[in-house]
Amino acid sequence: MAILGFLRDFPLHGYDLKNRVASLAGHVRPIADGTLYPTIKKLEDAQCLTRRTAPGSVAAPRHMLEITQTGTDQLRRWLRDPEPGFVTDDNKWYVLLAFLHHLENPREQALVLARRREFLDQPAQLFFDEQGAPIPPERLESPFRKGLMQIHRSTNLTEIDWLDRQVADLNRRAGFTVHQRDGS
Amino acid sequence: MAILGFLRDFPLHGYDLKNRVASLAGHVRPIADGTLYPTIKKLEDAQCLTRRTAPGSVAAPRHMLEITQTGTDQLRRWLRDPEPGFVTDDNKWYVLLAFLHHLENPREQALVLARRREFLDQPAQLFFDEQGAPIPPERLESPFRKGLMQIHRSTNLTEIDWLDRQVADLNRRAGFTVHQRDGS
DNA sequence: GTTTTCTACCTCGGAGTCGATATATCTTGT
DNA sequence: ACAAGATATATCGACTCCGAGGTAGAAAAC
CATH class of the missing domain: 1.20.58 (Methane Monooxygenase Hydroxylase; Chain G, domain 1)
Known part of the structure; x- marks a missing residue:
């Protein structure tokens, strides 16, 4: 949810996403690479996002990630009808709240x-x-x-x-x- | 930690523990059997608790669980030097706080x-x-x-x-x- | 007398996460 | 010219947890 939520604001690459998600989820608990990249791939397979390889502005080439219409729909479904844990778990609730404005x-x-x-x-x-x-x-x-x-x-x-x-x-x-x- | 912490107050059986842990952790999110019972067995193998089979007062026979000295020591170690998550994650922190008095x-x-x-x-x-x-x-x-x-x-x-x-x-x-x- | 319900315990498979490890690129220092 | 360090992406094995399912005993409902 956090990945699609952030991408809904503007396109980002994985490394940037990592920092933003880390700041948000359970405030400043870093999210592991082994969690982030497989999740990105999963969302890509589900056609929730597309990636374009762009030359790295600072270092190695980046994969710029953009949310698709499918991804936006998915995000809105998650927000509109959240699983119980997103209501009862403070950390998850705050993540949901951070993106609730995408529910228009x-x-x-x-x-x-x-x-x-x-x-x-x-x-x-x-x-x-x-x-x-x-x-x-x-x-x-x-x-x-x-x-x-x-x-x-x-x-x-x-x-x-x-x-x-x-x-x-x-x-x-x-x-x-x-x-x-x-x-x- | 919650299991040993509750047992430190008085002996309990698994089913009772389940309800008490559920009330505490992330308030009233039930803990799954598949989490509780293997954890009890793990703690038993580590000699942190002992079990006595007692006739069920209401229904099926219970396994009354009692904390051992090893278990008390383990609990105190966890409380004295908590893993980072227990400080940064609200839910975990509240669990720790609920048993901090055992740290004397x-x-x-x-x-x-x-x-x-x-x-x-x-x-x-x-x-x-x-x-x-x-x-x-x-x-x-x-x-x-x-x-x-x-x-x-x-x-x-x-x-x-x-x-x-x-x-x-x-x-x-x-x-x-x-x-x-x-x-x- | 049979089914249902509540208590009580246990196991297995799958999903999710982490930590360690690997790789490639570009910049900076020497 | 070369090494070091930050950027950036990816995979693998281990671990934890949950949900679904199964067993069983006793009381309550039908």
Whole structure:
């Protein structure tokens, strides 16, 4: 998703992609060559991107990669109907968010944000006693577990706040669009 | 790490572990049987835990798992000197945090928190233009990317604040410990 | 009395990722 | 002229994890 998402902005070569994906995914965890290049080849085989060999501006020749219509469609499908992990895994969610603007339709964007919002809404019960009964934060003995739940709660509220404002904004814009369409 | 960490609290059987690990790791993403049971076997082979077959209180017979001294040592090694991913990956970091109290020595605990603090300190540069120059948040066109960086910044500050207070507290306690030891 | 459901454990194949290794190109230093 | 180092692409083996499937016991539903 990150590869096609970045290529949707402008054509890039593998080495450049590597750095950009590394900065984004789980912030600045370098992505391995053994992961990147086979994935590029896979996307090429699936006709999601084309490559043109260009002389290296600095060093060895580059393979300039360009997204195709098939690739754009694929990217939009991934964004519109993300796998569960992209909603529940913070790292994956942030990758999705970084490219959600490629999904153009505000209503569809709002629906994806709503899925995240729904996930964040379920109360976190992280720790249980021997009988399997949930332990409330104030009864936790470990200060680290207490902090973990505090941070979790606080960051969730921050994101929920942003999500709500964003969804409202998107629905407003979608409403305008409908109104304009109705009026024409 | 999560398996040994939970067993350090009290003995559990595999099925129970499954639910507890699922609640913790990346909050409520179920862990697959195909991951759990081979890992338990691996830990058993490494003498990190022992198993006793007990009659199932509800249904099929259970394998009650207990951590050994070797297992406790292994857990403490993982906590004391975590792999890079446990500091840079949010999900893994939260798992580590959930068991950091098993590391008993406040000074060692503080050192681990300091590693996380150091990681959070480096400024996040997530997006770059065609020339490779970083794009500041206010010049981002996508509201999602803008929000992504806002949320990232805000949640980082929340965690940094907690980390600083916690490290100070731990160092204070470590100081007391040294003083008591000196005085005795 | 039979099926379904929940508990509980285990294995196999496939997919994805990494780390190590190899190769080629161009620039820079000596 | 040559070596060193950054750029750039690619492959291979090892490892991890998941999902699908299988076994089995006990309780609940029909």
